Amino acid sequence: MLWVLFLLVAWGAAVLSCARLCSAALAAADTPGPPPVAGGLTLYEAAFLSGGPRRVTDLTLVSMYRQRRVLLAHTGWVTVVDPEGRDDLERSVITAIGPGGQSPVPPVRVALGGADAVLALADRLVAAGLAVPAEARTGVAAAVRQVQAAGVLVVLTAAVSLLMVPPAAGPGAVLAWFALPLLLTAGSLAIARAEVHPYTRWASPAGQQLLARITVPRRRPRADDGTGGPDDDLTALAVHGTGALTDPALRAALRPGRRPR
Incomplete structure (x- = not known):
């Protein structure tokens, strides 16, 4: 049952890194609303x-x-x-x-x-509350890298654990337990890519609203x-x-x- 120790390491890395990513993403989104902007953006x-x-x-x-x-x-x-x-x-x-x-x-x-x-x-x-602070963008990028590293660690610990399982026991149970932290890290990265891509946007939610109001003429050759x-x-x-x-x-x-x- 030595493989259980590797499972605990995998779970710890996955949970801690995903929690850090959630915290960093919330901090990046937690920017104050802008004051009235006369004439919109330059x-x-x-x-x-x-x-x-x-x-x-x-x-x-x-x-x-x-x-x-x-x-x-x-x-x-x-x-x-x-x-x-x-x-x-x-x-x-x-x-x-x-x-x-x-x-x-x-x-x-x-x-x-x-x-x-x-x-x-x-x-x-x-x-003005329109751009994400540099430290927030850096924090999200660092958290994403940590989740990616945790995913790699889960795969490596799973591979080592499979070598420790007796052939008679079969690898099914081990793979099932390690699949959960792997799904956690992969799911967190997928959500981060959709919600805070490209880790993270330059514009805050308020800035994105102002950008959406800009009318861009249709491209014509x-x-x-x-x-x-x-x-x-x-x-x-x-x-x-x-x-x-x-x-x-x-x-x-x-x-x-x-x-x-």
């Missing part, structure tokens, strides 16, 4: 609530590209044309590109993620010459990401390694 705010600093970077780059103040090549490089930013985020992007005036897009995203302008935007949205067409693409980009852009070359520029199509 595009920068919508971008952050939809996709975090990366989405803000993409929005800023496309906005500057449409005004011909940067060039975006389909190879994934950005080149500064006008080094004078018109707001803090644009100035942060220019700084992230570097003194050479040219850089691949991914390092710009990384640098802008820690820029003061983005941190100020995040703090403002968190204070058109050739984009970068001359500053309507704001439809910018709104779609802020809410849905680079896949919503109508210009295939621009999509390729923000997703290096993919051919324009």
